[in-house]
Amino acid sequence: MINPLRGMKDTVGEFSKKYIFFIENCSRIAKNYGFSFIETPILEETALFKRSVGESSDIVGKEMYRFIDKGKNDVCMRPEGTAGAVRAFITQKYDRAGGVKRFFYHGSMFRYERPQKGRLRQFHQFGVETFGVEDVKEDAMIILMLKEIFDFFGIACKLQLNSLGCVTCMPTYKDNLIKFLDTIEGLCEDCIKRKATNPIRVLDCKNKNCNKLLENAPMLLENLCPTCKDDFSELKSILDEFGVVYSIDKKLVRGLDYYNKTAFEFISDNIGAKNAIAGGGRYDKLVEFLGGRSTAGVGFAIGIERIIDLIVMPKNKKNGYYIGAMSDNALKLVIKLVIKLRKSNVVHTQYISKSIKAHMKASDKAEAKYFICIGENELKSKTYVIKNLDTKEESVEHYHIL
RNA sequence: GUAGGUGUAGCUCAGUUGGUUAGAGCGCUAGGUUGUGGUUCUAGAGGCCGUGGGUUCAAUCCCCAUCACUUACCCCA
Numbered sequence: 326m327i328n329p330l331r332g333m334k335d336t337v338g339e340f341s342k343k344y345i346f347f348i349e350n351c352s353r354i355a356k357n358y359g360f361s362f363i364e365t366p367i368l369e370e371t372a373l374f375k376r377s378v379g380e381s382s383d384i385v386g387k388e389m390y391r392f393i394d395k396g397k398n399d400v401c402m403r404p405e406g407t408a409g410a411v412r413a414f415i416t417q418k419y420d421r422a423g424g425v426k427r428f429f430y431h432g433s434m435f436r437y438e439r440p441q442k443g444r445l446r447q448f449h450q451f452g453v454e455t456f457g458v459e460d461v462k463e464d465a466m467i468i469l470m471l472k473e474i475f476d477f478f479g480i481a482c483k484l485q486l487n488s489l490g491c492v493t494c495m496p497t498y499k500d501n502l503i504k505f506l507d508t509i510e511g512l513c514e515d516c517i518k519r520k521a522t523n524p525i526r527v528l529d530c531k532n533k534n535c536n537k538l539l540e541n542a543p544m545l546l547e548n549l550c551p552t553c554k555d556d557f558s559e560l561k562s563i564l565d566e567f568g569v570v571y572s573i574d575k576k577l578v579r580g581l582d583y584y585n586k587t588a589f590e591f592i593s594d595n596i597g598a599k600n601a602i603a604g605g606g607r608y609d610k611l612v613e614f615l616g617g618r619s620t621a622g623v624g625f626a627i628g629i630e631r632i633i634d635l636i637v638m639p640k641n642k643k644n645g646y647y648i649g650a651m652s653d654n655a656l657k658l659v660i661k662l663v664i665k666l667r668k669s670n671v672v673h674t675q676y677i678s679k680s681i682k683a684h685m686k687a688s689d690k691a692e693a694k695y696f697i698c699i700g701e702n703e704l705k706s707k708t709y710v711i712k713n714l715d716t717k718e719e720s721v722e723h724y725h726i727l
Numbered sequence: 728g729u730a731g732g733u734g735u736a737g738c739u740c741a742g743u744u745g746g747u748u749a750g751a752g753c754g755c756u757a758g759g760u761u762g763u764g765g766u767u768c769u770a771g772a773g774g775c776c777g778u779g780g781g782u783u784c785a786a787u788c789c790c791c792a793u794c795a796c797u798u799a800c801c802c803c804a
Contacts, residue, residue: 328795328796331795331796382802382803383801383802383803384802384803386802387728387802388802388803404803405803405804434804436802436803436804438801438802438803439728439729439799439800439801440796440797441797441798441799441800442797442798442799443804444802444803444804448804449804450804452804515801531800531801531802579803580802580803581803590804591804597798597799598798598799598800601803601804602804603804604803604804605804625804626804627804628803628804629804630804631804632804651762680758680762680763681762681763681764682758682762682763682764683757683764684763684764685763685764685765686764686765687764688764688765689764689765690765696763696764698762698763700762701762702762712763712764714764714765717763717764719763
């Protein structure tokens with residue numbers, strides 16, 4: 326027997342139903358916000374992720390599915406969606422065309438890690454990206470969209486917010502942070518590495534000892550330039566105005582290098598240890614960094630496996646027809662009728678004749694609303710009965726397809 | 728990479744202090760006298776008790792190894 330690879334799962338059964346339900350409704354909501362569908366390749370040049378996600382990130386450092394293809398290209402399976410969307414934005418020359426572009430996407434992402442609850446090697450995200458809008462109202466808007474999505478699916482969660490500053494305030498802050506870190510002894514090994522590669526990530530180290538040592542560290546949020554500070558205030562006031570509850574997490578820096586200014590995460594207490602169910606933020610330098618004309622960007626991604634268990638599905642209503650044959654002579658007619666009705670209805674059937682009782686049981690299993698059974702009597706009378714399985718009413722119809 | 732937990736029917740799990748024929752619920756199939764369902768009743772099918780080795784007269788059970796799954800750490804969605 327061949328099993329799926331570790332950390333990879335089939336989309337079937339209950340998960341499949343929920344997945345479709347989730348994607349359809351997220352897409353609907355995103356369209357209402359003016360976003361249009363984009364799909365980018367799963368394979369991209371390794372350089373794309375190295376440059377966008379960042380070499381200091383764990384994702385690039387140790388989690389990518391990376392290989393050399395037959396054309397000797399160094400390629401990776403995408404570990405997240407933003408890099409590809411930005412690349413596509415530049416490829417299409419939308420950066421030069423100017424204006425605003427809003428995209429939503431969904432699909433498989435790949436990270437080579439140890440699987441656990443809500444974390445797979447092939448997992449699925451639904452995400453959106455806005456290009457060309459510097460206004461922080463857009464940040465607020467996509468957070469409102471996320472909130473709307475979670476509300477729609479009945480998912481309880483909390484929003485955590487931070488601002489990472491911009492090219493004006495971040496560099497000086499970073500210098501100050503490094504100076505502070507230099508005065509500290511006893512940081513964990515990882516943090517010592519981070520100090521050199523991406524010092525702000527020291528802030529969200531989970532090591533308790535590091536946390537203590539960092540109690541007096543300078544915080545990003547307290548060292549923002551006036552613009553960033555104003556934007557952050559405006560973001561908060563919009564969220565307040567529309568009743569979005571949030572908390573400020575000064576240590577929220579996120580693991581991807583491309584974020585600046587707004588950074589946020591939605592977390593849930595109901596999904597095991599990995600409590601981030603969605604994350605996002607602003608990445609105003611990324612388009613330029615990947616070779617495009619300078620364009621602001623902001624977006625989010627939802628981890629579908631993280632929230633799938635929290636989705637409450639509406640109850641299935643009975644729908645469509647079940648048509649069965651009670652004698653072999655009737656089979657041909659049943660098939661004809663099935664094909665005809667399938668032009669505009671959900672129709673279930675079976676290819677063998679059996680008792681009316683067995684057919685009715687099968688129709689319940691199929692959750693059909695209407696039931697038709699054809700046997701010798703129907704063949705003789707050229708009529709059949711349609712039974713409404715909810716109301717138990719029966720009505721006689723003449724058929725003309727013999 | 729590290730640590731714990733679990734591998735018995737399609738699914739969820741009992742069980743055997745080592746002994747001949749392996750258990751339940753759910754699901755599946757078929758029936759409950761004339762062609763009417765969901766909840767019911769009866770019957771049936773379905774197991775190399777994860778794999779390899781060891782101890783033993785005898786292993787699904789004890790020991791070792793291995794693989795898989797799972798949870799957690801790290802990190803992320």
